[in-house]
Amino acid sequence: MPCTATDTAPNAASPTTHPCRVQQVRRLTGDSVLVTLDPGDALQAFRHEPGQRVTFCLDLQDRTCFRSYNLVNAPEGLPQVAVKQVAQGGASQFFTQDLRPGDILNVAPPEGDLYPAEVDTSTHHLMLFAAGSGITPLYSIARHALRAGPDHRVTLFYANRSARDIMFRKELDQLAASPRLEVFHILGDGGTGEAHSSGRLCPDRVAGLVAQFGRPSFPEIAFISGPKGFQEAVQTGLRDVAPQLDVRAFSFGRQPYHHPDDPTDLRHGVDIHIVKNGVTRHIFGAPRHLTLLEAADHAGIEVPAECRGGICHRCKAKLLDGRTVSSGPREEQRTPPPGHILCCQERPASDEITLDLD
Numbered sequence: 001m002p003c004t005a006t007d008t009a010p011n012a013a014s015p016t017t018h019p020c021r022v023q024q025v026r027r028l029t030g031d032s033v034l035v036t037l038d039p040g041d042a043l044q045a046f047r048h049e050p051g052q053r054v055t056f057c058l059d060l061q062d063r064t065c066f067r068s069y070n071l072v073n074a075p076e077g078l079p080q081v082a083v084k085q086v087a088q089g090g091a092s093q094f095f096t097q098d099l100r101p102g103d104i105l106n107v108a109p110p111e112g113d114l115y116p117a118e119v120d121t122s123t124h125h126l127m128l129f130a131a132g133s134g135i136t137p138l139y140s141i142a143r144h145a146l147r148a149g150p151d152h153r154v155t156l157f158y159a160n161r162s163a164r165d166i167m168f169r170k171e172l173d174q175l176a177a178s179p180r181l182e183v184f185h186i187l188g189d190g191g192t193g194e195a196h197s198s199g200r201l202c203p204d205r206v207a208g209l210v211a212q213f214g215r216p217s218f219p220e221i222a223f224i225s226g227p228k229g230f231q232e233a234v235q236t237g238l239r240d241v242a243p244q245l246d247v248r249a250f251s252f253g254r255q256p257y258h259h260p261d262d263p264t265d266l267r268h269g270v271d272i273h274i275v276k277n278g279v280t281r282h283i284f285g286a287p288r289h290l291t292l293l294e295a296a297d298h299a300g301i302e303v304p305a306e307c308r309g310g311i312c313h314r315c316k317a318k319l320l321d322g323r324t325v326s327s328g329p330r331e332e333q334r335t336p337p338p339g340h341i342l343c344c345q346e347r348p349a350s351d352e353i354t355l356d357l358d
């Protein structure tokens with residue numbers, strides 16, 4: 001099913017994508033790029049709040065998929081996203097290796113509420129914890145915080161494997177010229193030579209950093225963005241040292257998506273019918289952001305599964321009715337047979353889905 005772009009006004013029942021011309025693809029690190037888009041007349045639809053993301057509807061070689069990336073441009077500029085290549089990531093490979101200026105991509109407008117508007121009603125200290133490409137929403141928040149009305153203070157702890165992997169290094173150095181922003185790079189390969197700069201962020205370390213760099217004279221709020229293990233470590237550390245702290249976590253592994261071709265109201269759930277051993281069980285109103293395997297887990301329906309990563313194929317099912325979209329990278333040689341899907345890799349794209357596990 002190809003991606004299509006519409007040019008009707010956005011509404012909840014029919015999410016709109018806009019055709020955007022790729023204006024520039026600039027390399028940020030060896031495995032990441034900054035993509036600048038020109039939405040033409042639709043530019044106004046891409047004005048965004050800090051930490052918001054846009055969703056791309058991508059026609060890759062073997063499938064249509066949806067991927068969300070955070071906007072990192074200044075509010076008045078052309079939309080920009082930063083994409084890092086991930087292992088077996090078909091979409092990230094497309095962005096980092098195949099995309100060229102002049103290409104047209106269908107993009108849904110910004111969404112997300114990571115950054116609470118009330119933060120800007122008074123001066124806050126923002127503590128930002130990012131790992132790898134998790135920097136993207138926090139870079140946007142840091143830049144916003146330095147321009148916002150109140151004189152926010154910002155402390156960014158940014159973890160990477162090595163200095164080569166730091167995205168937006170130059171831009172962060174420029175931002176750090178402000179006395180209101182401090183940036184600490186934490187590098188797995190031994191650090192930058194500065195204090196606090198080497199090793200991993202474990203809960204004890206997070207607690208120590210907050211105790212040292214916290215500014216309790218201001219209301220404080222923490223934002224976390226990175227893989228699940230990183231988030232858990234930071235959250236545990238913050239809970240230990242500042243249990244009352246307002247903490248907002250952004251997981252790029254669990255981003256909701258909009259299906260531009262689906263005319264249904266995305267707020268409504270999906271009915272999933274699962275046939276197993278000749279018996280049909282039903283899940284009514286399953287949330288659309290869950291994979292089919294997660295929806296079955298929540299409903300207490302056992303679906304065979306092992307890796308949950310698209311590798312073992314134990315969750316393979318025949319798709320008898322309905323449509324799904326891929327939620328993760330799929331290994332080329334191990335695509336399921338025609339008419340079949342991997343329940344751990346697919347999310348609903350229609351109101352009704354019927355699966356056969358037999």
Ligand code: FES
Nearest residue numbers: 306308310313344
């Ligand atoms: S659980 Fe292994 S491929 Fe889905």
